[in-house]
Amino acid sequence: MLKIKSTIAISDSGFVFDAGTGDSFSLNNTGLEIVRLIKEGKDFPEIIQKVSEKYEVDEESFERYYYDFVATLNQLNLIEKDGED
Amino acid sequence: MEKIKVNVALSGLNNIDNPGPGIPVIRGLKESKILDVRVIGLSYENLEPGIYMHDLVDKTYKVPYPSDGFEPFLDRIRYIHEQENIQVLIPNFDSELFTVMKSEKILQDMGIRTFLPTLKQFEERHKSNLPEYGEKYGVKVPYSETITSLSDWRRIESKFEYPVVVKGKFYDAHIAYDRDQVSIFFNKIAAKWGLPIVIQEFVRGTEVNVVALGDGKGNTIGAVPMRKTYITDKGKGWGGITLQDQTMMDLTQKIISQTQWRGGMELELIRTSKNELFMIEINPRLPAWVYLAVAAGQNLPEALVLLALGKELKPFSQYEVGKMFIRYSYDMICDMKEFEEFSTRGEV
Numbered sequence: 001m002l003k004i005k006s007t008i009a010i011s012d013s014g015f016v017f018d019a020g021t022g023d024s025f026s027l028n029n030t031g032l033e034i035v036r037l038i039k040e041g042k043d044f045p046e047i048i049q050k051v052s053e054k055y056e057v058d059e060e061s062f063e064r065y066y067y068d069f070v071a072t073l074n075q076l077n078l079i080e081k082d083g084e085d
Numbered sequence: 086m087e088k089i090k091v092n093v094a095l096s097g098l099n100n101i102d103n104p105g106p107g108i109p110v111i112r113g114l115k116e117s118k119i120l121d122v123r124v125i126g127l128s129y130e131n132l133e134p135g136i137y138m139h140d141l142v143d144k145t146y147k148v149p150y151p152s153d154g155f156e157p158f159l160d161r162i163r164y165i166h167e168q169e170n171i172q173v174l175i176p177n178f179d180s181e182l183f184t185v186m187k188s189e190k191i192l193q194d195m196g197i198r199t200f201l202p203t204l205k206q207f208e209e210r211h212k213s214n215l216p217e218y219g220e221k222y223g224v225k226v227p228y229s230e231t232i233t234s235l236s237d238w239r240r241i242e243s244k245f246e247y248p249v250v251v252k253g254k255f256y257d258a259h260i261a262y263d264r265d266q267v268s269i270f271f272n273k274i275a276a277k278w279g280l281p282i283v284i285q286e287f288v289r290g291t292e293v294n295v296v297a298l299g300d301g302k303g304n305t306i307g308a309v310p311m312r313k314t315y316i317t318d319k320g321k322g323w324g325g326i327t328l329q330d331q332t333m334m335d336l337t338q339k340i341i342s343q344t345q346w347r348g349g350m351e352l353e354l355i356r357t358s359k360n361e362l363f364m365i366e367i368n369p370r371l372p373a374w375v376y377l378a379v380a381a382g383q384n385l386p387e388a389l390v391l392l393a394l395g396k397e398l399k400p401f402s403q404y405e406v407g408k409m410f411i412r413y414s415y416d417m418i419c420d421m422k423e424f425e426e427f428s429t430r431g432e433v
Contacts, residue, residue, distance in 0.1 A: 021291070022326040
């Protein structure tokens, strides 16, 4: 299960602040929704279901975008190191 | 509650692009709810901005450089004390700490209190002694050696891998990628700050810092960790943000408790990608970014003065995480008369 680091605060505007490193980032609305779902402990099947209810996107494309996005979160050190999907 | 009136003399009024800690320390003192501070500035140069900042500095006196020796310094302090009744003295430059520490007893007899590290604490944390320090207190430090000439460097070069960090005894640090650059930085630093020069292993990572205050009995009165978010071409923090980092706090408390550190300090650390902390320096005084700690809820300058006055203090238990500072420059308009007065009479 992916886990967002406990030191991360996310505001409604999509502003992400890592209190451990002092880094900050901006998310667009879709990114914010997905990060929130990950933070709520939802796994990939639950996330794709939620997103498909709201947006017109095929599963294959979403999966590609999702893992790209998760790779970026990992690269930016926003995911707990022992977190797995 | 009535505030405690106290006269505090301090240096570091050079609020320039490589700022001394004087003005940030004063801001903390002036915002104190416990102390009513009269600030007596001690300045080395006629153009230190603090001299002309009358909302923060009540009176400024010119003082001789520490390199002029103990006696000229003490004579000047004696004179200022006669005029101002200095109760607490806060030296804010590394280069003047030795002189003030050595004069602690004389100052005390005059009725001037300080709250500084002991000479042993001051000496053993010197950049040149860092490897021994790390070993003694169980703290990771980069490998380093002290050199006094470039032939020294050629002799020990094989112990290092490039890049290396070339550092002055008190100030300045440059990253050198080959022997030519070591030679350039060696000469540059030696010309400005003298010998010896410290060559330090380069540890890759993010620089993080802690400002802290020890009570001299092993207790950490306060500590706030920070990361610089904007660094000038001189390597100085022009912006920073407070962090939530228990490992940095634990390391600070360990160092203060093991060394029984007395006074302010700044720990300079490198956090590697493996999340290891290397200590690269201990500065034996409050740093220029100390006002960030004040804004985050720990008025360390106020606490330092209270400790100097012999008050018992309860340690700070928290600070605000994510508090930021951004420095800015500002053209202060000054009166020529004041400049004239300070230049000729040495006080204003």
